[in-house]
Structure formats: structure tokens, C-alpha cells
Amino acid sequence: MNLRTANPIEQKILNILEKCTNQRVDLDESLSAISLNEDKLEDLKVVIKEEFILNNLNFDLTQEDDAVSIANKIIGQLMNRKSGSDVKKTKLHQSFHKAEEKEFYMASSPQKxxxxxQRxxxxxTSYNMPLCMRYRNLENEKILVEAFEKIIQRHESLRTNFVELDGEIYQKIRERVDFKVDVQYLDNEKIEEKLEEFVQPFNLTEDILFRVSLVKENQKDGYLFIDSHHIVFDGASxxxxxxxxxDFYVGNPKTELAYQFKDYSEHLKTIDYEKQGSYWRKVHEEPVEVVDLPLDSPRSADNSNVSQSITSEFSVFETNKIKTYLQEAKLTPYVFFIASLMIIVSKYTRQEDIVIASSFSGRKNEETQKMIGMxxxxxxxxGNADADKVVKSFLLEIREHALNAQSNSEYPYEDLLSDLKISNLDPNRNMLYDIMFTMQNNTLPDFHIGELLLESPEFGTIEAKCDLDIDAYENEEQESFVIHIAYNSSLFKKENIEYFAEHWRALILSLIDNPDKKISDLTCLSEEEKKKVIYEFNPDRQSGLEYSQ
Known part of the structure; x- marks a missing residue:
């Protein structure tokens, strides 16, 4: 019997199970143990979809599941940043309606x-959203260009600029814009150089905040460049x-959008965030300690945020080992990776109180699933990565925190800064955080549009929006987990970021093998470094990112 207190989502699941079976159910009781047969399993799915306001479940329920594992599967779906139709209109958004027509609309808090x-x-260009895709067999360039023109006319967000009036930031929507797809040929330049030339700063007041370029190798093959500013475009867009x-390329008709982004941003003004704000104020009631990562170059006003990036990929064997552990521990990949990141950062900084920023999607209802916007x-x-804390206990703490964060995910970051009376005393740093983590679920696969093939991008210009901007995702084709780290190269050397990634990877594997040990017992050493310590007595590196065993 599990005697710990159920979190809100787990309690909802327990209530559903008890209602379905007319008996008391414990947190760790499996569906088979409470005699929930296959017929009742289907009924359970229907009730879960209604209770959590989901159009469908993107996971399976098995007889081995219990309230904890079901809750984790639900939170995994809710945290999924991929655009889709799996989320119905929530109670919070029942009053979602068309905004009245006017010249200016209040910008949302993230847009401000x-x-x-940018001002x-x-x-x-840190907040540009560039993408490069290879295209093949483009039969009709004119139709492709017209398809982009129709999308811009369909989405007001792509025809929006921003103005400041009396100290407030507003959206100004243009009825029409003079949008053109730039067409050029790839001569002797490398495609990476072309992309770098393409990604340019946006003037948020004057420019069309969406750009497209076709870079041709020949009449039918080449590269498609797309860029937009994050202020009007997120990953799910x-x-x-x-x-x-x-749809537009093959001639499928599209019905007019029922709502535009301005309707969403106007609606945000009507939401009472007090309950969510209370949660976050409690989380941060103790002063937040700056995560002090060791730097290769001192932070100064002269530092420019020149981003570079590295990628670290787990083997298929290691990935399967991680997945097996996640299933046994009833953890989502998001919780696992952000918790392990907190531990490795704690070891590098010799700090226990670790803060990490994370992006949560606000696409909470059906209408927003169809919009392009921010x-x-x-x-x-x-997280408190106390060295004496048992690893398994810390993971459960972060799981609980992540569940509560999802339940309170709409409280504006800017309001939290105001609540905590935090001002940016250091213009070279973000307020409250220097590390951002995202578990990506919206990677783009290869796909056909009629006869046209668009291949998933193999490179891009991903800018670090803070010291370390980290994405983790599963490469389904390679069946492996991947960690991508964009970093400020004026602060860190590439080789030391590679050391950091290797130490994080080693710690993850150590964590899986030793969940009942203390955090202090986890090793960050790679196999090669262990051999050096044993056979060569290699002293700690004296500069750059260092780890603390």
C-alpha cells in the first residue's frame, strides 16, 4: 500500500477508479488488482477523456497501470507541445469569444x-524562429508561393506589428501586407551560409514578421527557408x-478561422490568476539563488550572445535502458531529464537550490490548436538537489512539482517577477534563470505535399536565449534520445560544453543504476575519465565548466 498523499491529478484518477469499481482503491493498486476488465477499461478511457477535457488519449492503458502511472501518462500528454486536436475547451476558457473590432489590441504578457x-x-536574432527544409520535385512554384500568401491572409498574427502607446505595448493588425517569397539560386555558397544570410533581425514595428525564401539548386529541387519572430510564432505554429x-498547395478548401490570436490575447485580460499566482509565490517565497555556472570568460557588458550548439545522442541500448527505468519508476521523460539536469548543474555549481526555466504551451482549447501565434x-x-537526498525521492519531488506546474502553467512569468519584486540588475542575464530546458515533441518529419517532398531539416541557426538553452527529444527514426545544447559562446568554450553533456549523460546512466543511493553517490565521470583517474591521476581542470563528484 502506498501511504503518501496523492497529488491532484492522481486523486482525480483514484476518484474515477473508485466510481468505476465501487470499491476503495490505493495509489499503487493495478487495474488488474481491482478487477477492471477490458470492457471497463474502455469505459475508463471515456471517463478520463471527459474529466481531463481531452478529445483523445495518445497513450494506452494496460492492466498493469495504477493511479500513479495513469496520472503520469496524462501529464505527459498535457505537456506535449505538439499542435494537435487532443485538447478540448477547458473550463478556464469557456468565455472565449470574438474581440470587438478596434485599431489596437493589448499584447499578451510574453509578447510584451x-x-x-528586441527594443x-x-x-x-535570438528570438527568430528559423527553419530550413530540403524540397524535391517542386512542379509549380507559383502555387507554392500563393499558398504562403493565403496563409498570411488567413492568420492575422502574421500581419501584426507592435507599437508602444502611453507606456503600453499593443498589437496593430494590418489588413493586407506586401508579402513576397524571395527566390534565388544556390551558386558556390554553402547552404549554411545562405541560411545565415537569410536570418536577419526583425523590426517589430514595421516589418512583416514572417519571411520565406526558396534557394534553388535547379528548377525542381532546392531549400525552403522560413523565419518568423517568436512574438507571433511558437514551435507548435x-x-x-x-x-x-x-491543403492550399493541393487545392483543398479551408473554412475561415473562427478565432484569431487577438481574440485569445484579449481574453487573457479576463482571467483571474490569483490561485495560480499563489502557488508560484509559495514556490519562490525563499529568495532565488542565481545558478552560478563556471564560465570560461567573465560575464561583462561586452559579451555578445553569439550562439553555438552541440548535440549528444544516447545509443539505442542506453535509450531502451532509460525507457525501462521510466516505466518502472512511473516517470515521464520530461520529469526525468529536467530532474537529472538539476542534479548535474548542482554538481557543477556546488549549489543545491537549482532553478531552471521551462516552456509550457498555452494552447488549452480547441480554437488555439488551429492558430499561428505565440x-x-x-x-x-x-528543485533542492541536496547531496544527502535519495535519488528516487528527488525524482518524485520533481514529478510532483511538474504536475503542479502544469496545473498552474498560465500564470505570466512577468507577473511572477513583479510579485517577487525582481528587477534586472544585471542586463547581461535573464531574470531568475540562466538555463532553459524544453522536452520537444513537435519535430517535423519528412512529408509529401502532392508531388512535392519536404525533408526534415538537418541543420539550422538555433539561438541560445540564455546561457544554456537545452532541448531533449526522441529521434524516433534512430530510436534514441537526443540532447541539444545551444550556448553563449562568449561565455563557454565548445569543448567544455561537450564535457558538460558527457558528464550529464554519465550521471543519467549512474542514476538509472543507483536510484536508491544519495545524490552525492552519483558519478559524473565517463568511462574514459574513470580510467584516467584510476591509471593516470589526472587532476581537475582549472578553468571552464568543472564538475563536483
């Missing part, structure tokens, strides 16, 4: 922050974009 950043650093591009909110997760 992005506007302020301060007008040449910065790409899924919407390509769904509509496919629906992402930044949340500041916090």
Missing part, C-alpha cells in the same frame, strides 16, 4: 517581454503552418 528585449537589442501549406509561457521550476 519579447518586445522589450533593447534591435540587432539580436510550424505544425499549423505545414498542415495549411499542404502561446508559450515561461515557468521557473525549482
Amino acid at each position: 517581454r519579447l518586445y522589450a528585449i 533593447t537589442m534591435p540587432e539580436d 510550424y505544425a499549423v503552418l505545414f498542415d495549411e501549406l499542404r 502561446f508559450v509561457n515561461t515557468l521557473i521550476l525549482r
